[in-house]
Structures are given as structure tokens and as C-alpha cells.
Amino acid sequence: METILVALLPVSFLIFLGYLFKRIEFPSIEFWQYADKFTYYVLFPALLVYKLSTASLNEIDGFAFISSSILTLIFITIFLMLLSKFLFLFDGKAFTSIYQGAIRFNTYVFLALTDAIFGDSGLVLAALLMTFMIPIINVFCISIFSIYAASSKITVISFIKSIIKNPLILGCIFGGLLNYFGISLYAPIEKTLGILSSAALPLGLLSVGVGLHIKHIKEVKLELFSSLFTKLALFPTFIFFIGQAFGIQGQALAILVLFGSMPTASSSYILARELGGDLKLMSTIITAETLVSIFTISAFLMLLQGYF
Template identity: 40%
Template sequence: MNVLFPVFLLILLGYIFRRTGVVELGFWAQAERATYYVFFPALLVANLSTASFGEQPALTMAGALITGVVSVTGIALFLQSRLVIPGPAFSSIFQGSIRLNTYVGIAAASAMAGSPGVTLSAVALITLIPLVNFLCVPVVSHYGSAQLSSLKSILATLAKNPLILGSLGGFALNFMHVQLPESIYEVLRLLGRAALPLGLLTVGAGLNFRRIAPQKYRILMASFLKLILLPAVTMLACRLYHVPAPADVIAVLFASLPTAVSSFILARQLGGDEDLMASIITTQTVLAFVTLPLALYLVD
């Protein structure tokens, strides 16, 4: 998959820049914040507000994604009941099995399918972000050392998610046939162009091989569930639901992504195993260099 090579190369460059000090350390937190709250939402609004949804198989694609996540959730909980993994460790394994790095997903979808890829990415985001949060927060709270978060707090978090807001804003402008001034669209497009390279660089900057925890089989369990089983189930669901191309490719792409850096934050807040979570994030990002192209090759 030559089209994915620049995606992984930018991740590698982000790691190199962070470790060599080419860019000051304080830059990365601000870059990630700007990417999350400004650049990616601008990209989504600019693309979705002018996209054509007439031929997009949103429902069947969403159904395939939901089938994959719910199936892996059930398998992970079944394994916990049989293996009796310590609660905090299992909470990190669970997050590592279903959370996804949206930065890598949107960048890869754009590289592979251009504007339609970004449009289909929005379908994946609106489907997966609420679902994954509704599953992860209660499970991590239950198995971690923190108290269970309320439904109200989960909904409040989702309501403030800039990727969901950007997607919904773009959809709303499109469906209501609202045309913003061309100068506004141009500003949004320019901001959106910064999202993909900067987002990937921050992914690489967040990798930390020094914190690999000595729990290799747990890291491998999470990686197997996320990078192999979830894409396989999603691919099967796409075929069962007759999801056409390129929606099936984008669905499998998002199912094949390594887990998100935000998993570490949730683990810290809700009493999960932070070191194991950091190890899963780093390991999966590296393994995805191989597993992601392979999954896309099999579905294409």
C-alpha cells in the first residue's frame, strides 16, 4: 500500500523530531490541542458541507462498524471471565481492543480516497466515537479503581467532542443547503490542510518505547483483538451487509487503526493500568505499520 507510506513516514518523523529535540518539547501539546480543536474540525466542516451523500452507504457501513466493536467487546469480556486478569490491567486491555486513533484514520482515508474518504471518515467517527465511549467509560470505571462515571458525564463529554461537532456541523450545513461565503470555505480548507500532517506528527511524538511494561502477553492480547480480530469481524460484516467500495475499505481501515493516545488519559482518570496502556498504544502503533496495509489488501 504505497499510499499509506507517507502516513507512516510522518508518524516516524514525529517520533524523531520529539526525541532529537528538533522541535521544542512544549510545542507538541499545543500542536495536538490545535489539531484536535481547530484543524480536524475545520477539515470535516469544509468537506462535509459540500459533499454529495446520495450514493454513500452510511447505514450499512455503520452497521458493519458497530458489529465489529460489539463483537470484540463481548469476546474481551468473555476472556476476562476465563483468565481472571487484574481489573486495572483488563481495563487497559479493553480500551486497547476497541479505541481507535482518529488522526491516523482520517489521514489514511484522505490519502486513499480523497474527499469521499473524508466524507466516509465522518460516518465512521459519528458511529464509533459515541459507541466506544459508552463502552469504555463504564468498563474502565468498573475494572479500574475509580468510581463509575454517570451517564450525564459521558453525554457531556460526547457533546463537547470537536470531531463529532465538526462532523455534525458539516452534515447540518449540507442538509440545510447552507452555502457559506467562499472566503470562509477557503479559510476552512487551509486550516484543514494542516490537520493531516500535524496530526500524524503528534502521533509519532507521543510514542514512548521507554515505558514498555513487562506484560507482553497482555499487550499482545490487546493487539490481537484490535489489529486482527476487529478488522476481520468488520470485514466479514461488510460482506454480509453488502457494503460497497470504497465504504467497505474505509470501514476496515477504521477497524484496523491502533488504539488512541486518549486511552492513556482515561486510564489515568479512572484507575486503569497507565503503564500497560502506554505500552499498548506504542506497540499497536508500530504493529499497525504491518497489519493495517495487510487488512486493506485483503478487503480490496
């Protein structure tokens, strides 16, 4: 219990500190917009290259690890589509926001918690998971938009470009290739990446706090509850049992559950805005999941204490 609190509380404090900075407009709203972009395009790719280029990848069963995540994603997708069709009949735009809230994950929180609990070995597994799941989740989300929101604002070519140019995926691939071919970075460059890496997680968590919109949570609606329950309860439960069925144990299984427990990504709002989703609901889901996940992640980590 103490280990979990030591890992989780600093992450929570940094998120709320970011929200406080936004409320008092310190240093300015514009600063945080640029800081978030800098973190996304520079600091986190540096972190991923730095960690992956020197990691030990020999003992990872990548196929079972990734397959567990993909299969869980498929089950959650089918569950939500059946829920919408036969029970609650959600509005199409609302469903796209519910869906994004139920399957996307906050990269900053995921990497920060993985690093705090599992260290470098955990970050390697997290990066491996991200490399595959970021493009796959985007494919699923855009497919749902095409079905439920009848959006034609994105083409196959523009989607492929967005994946190829994703700095997090590029960081994972570049770091992994350096590792695979046994290429060592020039010492000053490696140390530079190390210094940049140390700034990635705290600044990323502050940006998560800046992105919260607590005032939007005025009343609990069925759409909000559906997304919350699916993402913070069903997803981590499903991925736990599917991972066990694939024979995954120990730290790898714990990281899968941690991945499944993450609140949805702040970038969900951007996709909803571009493809015609329910913006108000999306903003509410992002904020509510980020706040509630502090407690649900704690609960799942306590259940998984034997795995780390």
C-alpha cells in the same frame, strides 16, 4: 502494492518524524503539547466541516455502514470479557487497558490514510463513521471501567458534556447540517477552512509520533499480545465479514476494514489516568499498536486492493 506503499509510507514517515522531533526536543516538548491541542480543537474540526459541507451524501447506506461497526464492537466486547473470565483472568485495571487498546481508534491516522487512499469521498464515509462511533466507543469504555475498575470519577452529566463538546463530533454534525440544508459557506470562509484543512493531517500525524514511548516496550506480555491481536487482527476481520453480511461492498467495505485496522487512540491514556486504569500497560499498548499497525494495515490493504 505500489498504490498502498505510496499511501502508507508518507503516513509512517510523518509519525516517525514526530517521534524524532520529540527525541531531539525540537522545537520543544511544550510546543507539541499545544500543537496537539490546536490540531484537535481547530484543524481537524475545520477539515471535517470543509469536507462534509460540500460532499455528496446521497449514495451512502448509513444504517448498514454504522450497524456493521456497532455489531463488531459488541462481538469484540463479548469476546474479551469471556477471554478474561474463563481463560486468562486479567487484573481489572489491566483489562480496562486491554479493552481500550482493542476497540478505540486513532482518528489522525484513520483520516490521513483515508484521505491518501480514497480522497474526499472516503473522508465523507470516515467522518460519518466517526460521528457515531466516537460516542458509542466512549460509552462502552466507561461501562467497562465501571465494571472492572470500580471507578466513580465520572458522572452521567459529565460524560454527556464531554461528548457534546467533542470538537470532532461537532465538526461532523455542523458540516453535515450545512450539507443537508444546502447551505453554502461564504467563499472566503470556505477557503480559510480549506487552508486550515491542509495543515490538519500532517500536524496530526506528527503529534502521533510525539506520543510514542518506545522505551516502555521492554518485554512482550500476555496482556499486550491480547490487545494487539484483538485490535489489529480480529477487529478488521470481524468487521469485514459483518460488513459483507450487511451487503456493504466496494469503497465503503474497504473503509470499514481500514477503520477496524487502526491502532488505538492516544487519548486512551488520558481516560486510563482519569478512571483508574493501568497506565504503564496502556502506554505500552498505544505505542506497540501504532508501530505494528504499519505492517498489519499494509496486509489488509493488499487483501482489499479490489475494493479501491
